[in-house]
Amino acid sequence: MSAQETTAATLIDGRACAERVLADVERQSQALRQEGITPGLAVVLVGEDPASQVYVRNKMRKAEAVGIRSFEYRFDDTLKQAELLTLLAKLNADPEINGILVQLPLPATIDEHAVLQAIDPRKDVDGFHVENVGGLIQGRDALAPCTPTGCLQLLKQQCGDLAGKHAVVIGRSNIVGKPMAALLLAEHCSVSVIHSRSVAPEALARQADIVVVAVGRPEMVDARWIKPGAVVIDVGINRRQQHDGKTRLVGDVDFASVALIASAITPVPGGVGPMTIALLMHNTLKATRLQHASAESLALF
Numbered sequence: 001m002s003a004q005e006t007t008a009a010t011l012i013d014g015r016a017c018a019e020r021v022l023a024d025v026e027r028q029s030q031a032l033r034q035e036g037i038t039p040g041l042a043v044v045l046v047g048e049d050p051a052s053q054v055y056v057r058n059k060m061r062k063a064e065a066v067g068i069r070s071f072e073y074r075f076d077d078t079l080k081q082a083e084l085l086t087l088l089a090k091l092n093a094d095p096e097i098n099g100i101l102v103q104l105p106l107p108a109t110i111d112e113h114a115v116l117q118a119i120d121p122r123k124d125v126d127g128f129h130v131e132n133v134g135g136l137i138q139g140r141d142a143l144a145p146c147t148p149t150g151c152l153q154l155l156k157q158q159c160g161d162l163a164g165k166h167a168v169v170i171g172r173s174n175i176v177g178k179p180m181a182a183l184l185l186a187e188h189c190s191v192s193v194i195h196s197r198s199v200a201p202e203a204l205a206r207q208a209d210i211v212v213v214a215v216g217r218p219e220m221v222d223a224r225w226i227k228p229g230a231v232v233i234d235v236g237i238n239r240r241q242q243h244d245g246k247t248r249l250v251g252d253v254d255f256a257s258v259a260l261i262a263s264a265i266t267p268v269p270g271g272v273g274p275m276t277i278a279l280l281m282h283n284t285l286k287a288t289r290l291q292h293a294s295a296e297s298l299a300l301f
């Protein structure tokens with residue numbers, strides 16, 4: 001074995017980092033409570049996907065724990081798009097609701113874009129409305145998607161200043177890959193985005209100081225993609241059937257081989273997942289402050 005292979009990577013502890021974010025959110029929500037304000041989060045779930053139901057339950061529990069009132073709206077997949085739009089109009093107008101999250105994916109009968117555009121951008125805690133996407137691209141302080149923002153926090157914690165680093169994002173979804181690239185660019189990284197049509201993707205990824213993987217393919221990225229000493233963030237959450245019939249969570253990164261060559265890596269579970277939920281709570285607080293600040297400035301006239 002070479003010296004390189006004997007050095008195991010540092011584990012980036014997403015649960016511990018998420019607890020710190022949540023403690024800060026709780027302090028902020030207590031401060032708002034002193035002003036008579038209780039942040040409110042609406043979570044809308046359409047369809048019976050069991051994994052989605054687990055995530056939603058986790059989100060509601062975490063919200064209550066940090067002093068955010070949560071409201072769940074659950075429908076089966078016969079819900080009409082018009083009915084969903086009517087609900088969103090009601091939530092937009094409700095001053096008790098500061099954040100709105102529509103769990104994705106939606107059933108194929110519903111136009112996802114139309115639904116996301118119907119959310120008041122100031123209540124868009126997922127950061128999926130085009131107004132917030134545009135703000136993110138321009139480097140404004142917009143509501144930014146939770147998963148990539150959580151990844152960025154883990155990277156800053158691990159690396160400190162990211163300026164000048166070569167970051168490679170693998171995957172180009174609107175939910176993770178594209179906003180991740182925008183956030184890294186705002187941190188002054190040189191950013192490359194790898195996708196299904198990239199030529200020689202391993203060789204490109206191997207040039208990176210930072211690799212963020214969000215492709216949705218179990219254990220696709222192995223040690224051949226990684227430069228020794230790189231920092232690796234694994235966004236994937238895949239359920240894999242084991243030989244004994246039990247299922248196990250695995251990421252998009254082949255953890256066993258990459259952990260031997262990277263300097264630091266996020267585990268699955270316990271990496272990016274808990275940060276996504278923590279950042280959702282953070283965005284709900286940010287949205288609440290935004291809405292009350294603009295209400296106050298209007299009251300001056």
Ligand SMILES: Nc1nc(=O)c2c([nH]1)NC[C@@H]1CN(c3ccc(C(=O)N[C@@H](CCC(=O)O)C(=O)O)cc3)C=[N+]21
Nearest residue numbers: 055101102103104105126269270271272273274276277
């Ligand atoms: N509008 C919308 N916003 C989302 O943020 C959103 C969504 N739709 N649809 C589904 C995905 C998935 N997602 C996860 C959040 C936390 C964990 C999480 O906490 N995972 C734990 C393990 C959970 C387990 O054991 O299954 C971990 O990685 O340690 C996972 C997945 C948010 N999503």
